[in-house]
Amino acid sequence: MLSHQQLAAATRIGMLTRERDTATACGQALQELGRALPFDAVTLLGIDPVSGTHVQIAGVGYTAATSQALAAEFVSTPWYANVVRQELPRSISEDADDPGPRFRHGWFYAERVRPAGFRDGLTGALRHDGRLVGLVHLSTEGADTYDTEARQLLASILPALGVLTDPTAHAERLDDLPPGAGANLVTAEGVVRVPGRAPAGALQDEDFARLVEVFAHCGGLRLRALWPVGSEWHRVVLRRCALGPGVGRTAVLVHQERAELPYGLSPRELEVLTRAARGQTNRAIAQALFLSPRTVHSHIEHLLRKTGCASRAEATALAVRDGVLRPGPEDLDHFVERAPAAREQGARRR
DSSP: OOOHHHHHHHHHHHHGGGOSOHHHHHHHHHHHHHHHSOOSEEEEEEEOTTTOOEEEEEEESOOHHHHHHHHHHHTTSHHHHHHHHOSSOEESTTGGGSSSOOGGGSHHIIIIIGGGTOOEEEEEEEEETTEEEEEEEEEESSSSOOOHHHHHHHHHHHHHHHHHHOTGGGOTTOTTOOTTOEEEEEETTEEEEOTTOOOOGGGGSHHHHHHHHHHHHHTOSEEEEEEEETTEEEEEEEEEEEOOTTTOOEEEEEEEEEOOOGGGOOHHHHHHHHHHHTTOOHHHHHHHHTOOHHHHHHHHHHHHHHHTOSSHHHHHHHHHHHTOOOOOGGGHHHHOBOOHHHHHHHHHHO
16 A cells, blocks of 8 residues: 555655746656665666667766666667556566566666666656657666556656656747647757647748748747748748757757738738848848839838838838748748847947
8 A cells, every 4th residue: 555655755746847947847856755765776778769869868877878878778679568568667677577589588687787786677658649769777786666556646646757758748848839730840960840730831831941040049038030831821930949858959949830921911012021121222122022022012002001110210110020921941031030149249240
C-alpha cells in the first residue's frame, strides 16, 4: 500500500507541470521522485524533436554524457522495444514476469549495468500528446528493489514526467497562441510539429520558407504579416523562441490563422502599401511591380481612402504597427521587431 509520503510526492510532481521554468522543475521532479521511490542514480531523458536522439534533462548520479551514451546503446536493444510497448514500467527484478527477452541475461546488463554496481533498475517510457518524448530510468545498488507496486507507482507519475520532458510543450511563447491557429517550430535542422496544432500551411510556400530562413538569422524577435495560403489569406506571425530544457536549440515559431485582407485592401494595394512602408517612392514601386507611376499613385489614393489615413506617412505607421504587410526577405530589416538596443544599432547602420 502506498504511503502518504509517496502519494504527496506524486502529487507535487504533477503540480510541477505548471511551472514555466521547466529545467528547474525537472530537477525538482527528480527530488520528489526520490521521496516516492528509492534510487542511487536516476536520469530523465527527452527526445530531441529534430535529431531523434536522447538528451539528459535532469539526473542524479549520471552525467549527461554517460546517460546519453547509454541511451544511444539502449535504444538499439530489444529491451528498449519492450519498455516502449508496455504501459507498466519494466524493472530488472520483475523481469521474469514480463514477456520477451530477459534483461538480466543480456549483454547490456552484463556489460553496462552490473559493472557500474547496480543490481536493479526501473525504466519507463514518457509520452505526451500521444507521442513518445523520452525515458526515465532509476538504478539502485540493492537487488529486488522495484516490485510490482513500485512499477505501478512510477506508471502513475509517467504522464507528468512526459509533460515536463517534452521540449515542444515548453517552447517559449506557445502559451499565447490564438485558438485554432496552425503552428510549427522551424529549426536549422528541420520543421517540428507543435502538439495539438495543425501545421502552418504557409511553410509549403518556398517564398515564405525563405522568409522564415532569413528571419532566423536576422536577429529579430517578431514579424507580423499577411500571406496567401492557397486561395485564402492568413495572418502569420514569426517569433524567435527557445525549445524546452535539454535541447539547447533556438527555433522560429510560425503560426497562422485565416484572416481577410483588412480595410478591404486588394492584394495589389497590400503590395504597394508594403513597399511604401519600406520608404520606396512611387517611381521605385512602379519599376519593381512593372506598373506605371500613375497606376501606383491611384493605388496609394485608394489605400489611403480605405484605411482612413490622411497621408502616406500615416498609412506607413499603420502598416508597421498592425502588421498590414506582405514582406519579402529583402524587407526584414525594415519590419522585424527587435530588442531596443538592436533597433538603435540597426538604425545607425542604415
